[in-house]
Amino acid sequence: MDKINVIREIRELKTHLSYSKNIGFFFGAGTSCALGIPNVEQLTAGIEATLTDDFLVNFKLVKTDLESIITTRKVNIEDILNQIRRIRELTGETIKEYEGVSGENAKLLDKEICKIIYEIILDKESVADIDTTKKFFAWLSLLNRDYSKEVFTTNYDLIIEKSLEASQIPYFDGFVGAFEPFFWQESIDQFVSKNDLTQNWIRLWKIHGSLSWFWKEDKKTNSQKIIRIGKVENIKKEDNELVIYPSKEKYDSSKKQPFIAYFDRLKNYLLSGELLFVFSGYSFSDQHINEIIFNCLRQNNRLTVLVFFFLDSEVENLYKQTSSYMNLNVFGPTKAIINGNLGEWEFTPHLYPNEKSDTYWNKAKNEFMLGDFNQLVKFFIANSGKKETIESITK
Template sequence: MGTSHDPMRHLKYLRHSLSQDNEAIGFFVAAGCPLSIPLPEPHWPLIPDVMGLTKFINERLKSTSEYNTLLLELDKVTRIQTKNIEHILSFVRSLYLVSEGGEVRGLNESQLSQLEKTICEEIAKKIDVVLPSEDTPYHRLCNWINSIDRKSAVEIFTTNYDLLLEQALESTQMPYFDGFVGSRKSFFDLRAVEENLIPHHWTRLWKIHGSINWYLENEGAKKRVHRSSEIKDKASHLIYPSHLKYEESRKMPYLALIDQLSRFIRKKSSLLILCGYSFNDGHINDTILNALKANPTAMVLGLMYGEYKTKNASSELVDSYPEAYSMARNQHNLNIWTYDKAIIGTSLGGWKYDWHNESPDSDLIDFVDKDSQKDLPDRDLVKLGDFARFTYFLQKIIGTSKAA
């Protein structure tokens, strides 16, 4: 008989962990989360995933000869994905760094600089959007953060460049710190980040891959990173994927925030919940894994969208998140939950609930779905990998806490 996991038991544990007011609790909000915001079909998604964003950029720049040259050269480099705009942007920057005074792969320094700027401008235009209401998954997350007076600040890490988290935090009047201080040309305060000098009731918001309102600006002989309250046109938006070796002017925010992710996981009994993350960023994966190995009291929970296996282009069933599974099978304090299966304590098993239980927890039973299909055994599903469903789970915790 194969291993199985009792969904009610693990949901109770998760609820208990999230109800603590003195433990280090964090969330990692990644590219899949904006897809959870409901909109009428012609307008969904509010912000596309990486593949959708890449298609948009390719369509917008298809008439640009330099961009077409770039894609042709990219096709020759098989290790780089042409369907991932972050990898395309990395390729542009890596070519730019070696193009000084000459030409590389048919593009000169000026053309590569303009390509980078144009790509970032198009990304900023596409994802500069407003949350459609005040009842979105982002708002529910913020309401949960604000539900109890915490002794340890909640930390939100994100690889997204958009401003959806800022909008939700501000609309719910949640004070937060993102590493920048000042009002005219906000600058990055490394000491405040590393020494945790901000009040504990302020949520920490760490934008690991930059933001559409961060800019790289010349100040005399130096370049500095600033944050603005507005999205500027024709500016050097600071958007960067993690696998690029940055020049000095770009390193400081990125390296400081990656270090902050490691520091958070190394805190005693820390809990980090990953939402909308596909484990496709090797540097972030290494950071998480190394911190977990260094701190056996920490727990990282990956809530994955969809089922354990999915069909590929040939209609064959393959692992949906192979990198996540490989890591979780070898690291006891990295757990992965998909809709139909989970890897918990390195053990893979399907969700299995005893439906004959006479007294199920009324607040949790709603999060266990029974899937019945003709000629197939019934399955139990836990769909917290849907960011919307997970934030409803958080909403239930608020109600339970207030009722207690």
């Protein structure tokens, strides 16, 4: 296996960060896990441990059925929610059954699971240290760019919103209004101009839904729309369904709902010209997202994608799919993909005597550290020259 000089690549990375006018980010579950929010496996186990009576019986029926179909990995809660929603659609939410689960019970189970997810995640959020996220957005908001600052995420927790609001950093997610903010498709179909007052606002696109989104029936059109609600005092008493990991088209199809418009935004953004796009905490397990990313890598030769992985196995898995992409660089603890080549990190401090490596290299473990979101943010701040300003914003 080839050797890749980690110091040389970090110097190249610093140059990218310094001179790229347009920088975007994509955050997966790993960024929230770094702050103590449960990952999908932990969430699946927590939900199964919480469910009781008929809810648990139906949950196990769905899970067992999926385990006979999905054999290459563990079935998770997102698989289960997808299947439950298929049952709802197939049965029309009636007494008709699929694999022993009626449409009526599937609807009740769907709502119960989402409420448990809400309670589990909000409980962890209440004790999470969000300083890292606050510092990241303070750093991002200080970047002097000519483009809007766009952040895409599959996370449905509210860590990002809490961090931005705690630091009083303005952001926009496509919802407008005050009483029951509604999604305004036209607001994200085009990019802002340089003289737009909101140009430097953070753009936040939550492509798997959010704990603050709820389905609400529009009685005039007999269809469902999505509204955004702030803090919910008691999720058990909330009649409207949560919109997390949406997989059903339960709305007026003439109007794009957030998750569909966000996918379009991601594609258009990646094709928009010169762009540095950074992934953190995303394992590339969602084929719908991957298809957009890989297509854009092929179509836009001015797009540079950087991926930071927490595990070397993730580097190897991505290499099997992306070995031909020269504009994709991937960083793992001991392995990396640079210019289409998979190699092992080589640390040569004697060749760079003035290089400070403590922000990205763990000498004790002989590992690259930036796959950890906390370390990645420290690296950004350390090389920004604005550490004191960032600290003052987050305080």
